[in-house]
Amino acid sequence: MTKQLLEVNNLRISFHTYAGEVQAVRGVSFKVSEGECMAIVGESGSGKTVTSKAVLGLIEPPSGEVKATSSITFAGQEILNFSDRQWRNYRGKDAAMIFQDPMTSLNPTMKIGRQIMENILLHNKISRQEARQRTVELLQMVNIPNPEERLTQYPYEFSGGMRQRVVIAIALACKPRLMIADEPTTALDVTIQAQILQLLRNIQQQEHTAVIMITHDLGVVAGMADFISVMYAGRIVEQGSVIEIFNHPQHPYTSALLKAVPSLSQPNKAPLQIIPGTPPDMIAPPQGCGFASRCQYCMKICQQRDPAYTRLSDTHQAACWLHEAQARTAFGYQDVSEVFNHA
Template identity: 60%
Template sequence: MRTMLEVNDLSVSFDVYGGEVQAVRGVSFSVKEGEAVAIVGESGSGKSVTAQTIMRLISTPPGRIKQGSVRFDGQELLSLPEKEMQRVRGNQIGMIFQDPMTSLNPTMTIGMQIMEGLMKHQKMSRSDAKKRAIELLTMVGIPNPESRISQYPHHFSGGMRQRAMIAIALSCNPALLIADEPTTALDVTIQAQILRLMKNLQKQTGTSIILITHDLGIVADMCDRVIVMYAGQIIETGTKREIFRNPQHPYTKGLLKSLPRLDQSKNEPLVPIHGTPPDLIQPPQGCGFCSRCDYAMRICQTEVPEFTRLSDTQQVRCWLQQSQGGIRGGKGASA
């Protein structure tokens, strides 16, 4: 299968008053054609920044792409001139944002907001674009699209706005769809509808999806592969099955333990992960998670672990998994 997107050693920082926030620190992953990949992590773990960097939506300054490459369909995006990047955005890569209440222009009709991209990228005439917009609204399950098309966002409910956002993102049949917490701002029943919609549309169109979320339930529903991010780094990747059945990083394990389970007895309390993520203005020298980790060793504080391959698909960045971890740790103690 063709590789759609390849992110290599990407680092992004933000220059703020207090110093340099290293939001993303050396992230590498790839997405294959037709694959759905989830990026999971808590707030501030760098998942949204990663996604927006792929689209080059980070405003610079204060943002700064320090190093790395983003190859989309063989083409390097980070060095692409702005004009050509505009041809990629919306056309080859579509994006859905978190909050449908604020992501649509309140003073423009829904139809026009869908048609804009079509007219720009597909060089469609106004009437053709309108026909296609009606088709798209039908496709995302909005009733009466002919009349809905001339309405404004405030006539739409939250769920319907997110459907409209999906219609915008998919309007030009992009090869890759980035969904940045698409259901976080919606209530649970609507969440399920939107996810089902995205899943069906993926089946129909065969787009690759990057789904950014902190909700593991969504991941189990939607994705083939999972990337777990923490403090600007990827700490574990694997297939959905591997991550849910056989998580190896203490953070991933913690995330799963903090979720309620159906087979859990009523009195059994959920286990939270204590503490807070590290300050990324001064990222920790060693493993980012070690201050919250129950299994932390001495070496965890001083050196960042490399990835350990556990299978063809699962990799984890943890000293516990490295054969020489204990030995190196011992050395560190005697030094």
């Protein structure tokens, strides 16, 4: 049994803008255990990045507001009440983040050796010599050739993939227990993406680090994630193990997302199954289910009330009215996947 590391409960985050309050995250709950990889999948504006930022305490008032009902515990400690000093200590040492764009997440005027060492020295009481040694080890770990030489180079001397490796090395500098990767491969080419994913997978296994991986592309997490949370319009609509999500999706959004990517065996130019429309603007969250306006199985009830979670297994749950007994009788099916496969 693995030990639970992070628990997010009923997280609600709003941003205050000129047009009103944008409810970016509306009651998100999940848990991550040590050494586990949890993927948060959703499209832009679904609240996935905001959720991960909240875990690192990066929601800045006055425009951003984490609602009082929310709770995030890390290793049994409530982190939303942290003081500034506690946050600084926690970031980098306990939890680290890998950003999407390796071009902007490194300081262009600092040698990369210093950028990594600085982080080590900030959180550990060790000599510069030891920190340097550790830096070389880290660069080896992320497969950067000639690390001794590379230490004295500037970010512009690195290619995109190499920079992302440096960003990962910085995140790993203090052996964090939790690593958040926000679309780590979106800005990279496919062959480089494969290399970086492989690297993240190896590190996770070697270091036993918990990883929260944020992406809009389900394909990317198939090889890496243990559990997946699918987010839509500020809520988690389905949550389950990677096999459950990929092989038995129980929410129309998850199912549609899986079908939106053409497989190489599919006939060319046949229309892809699409999710019509555009995600709702969270300035006026829909009254019922957030996905209702784009869901081809939408019923009247979906526009009126938000569905609760239906528990499907110990690890699997989905929030959809199709799981309601009355819907089953009305349309005559046993399992919701029957409905998805019919269309």
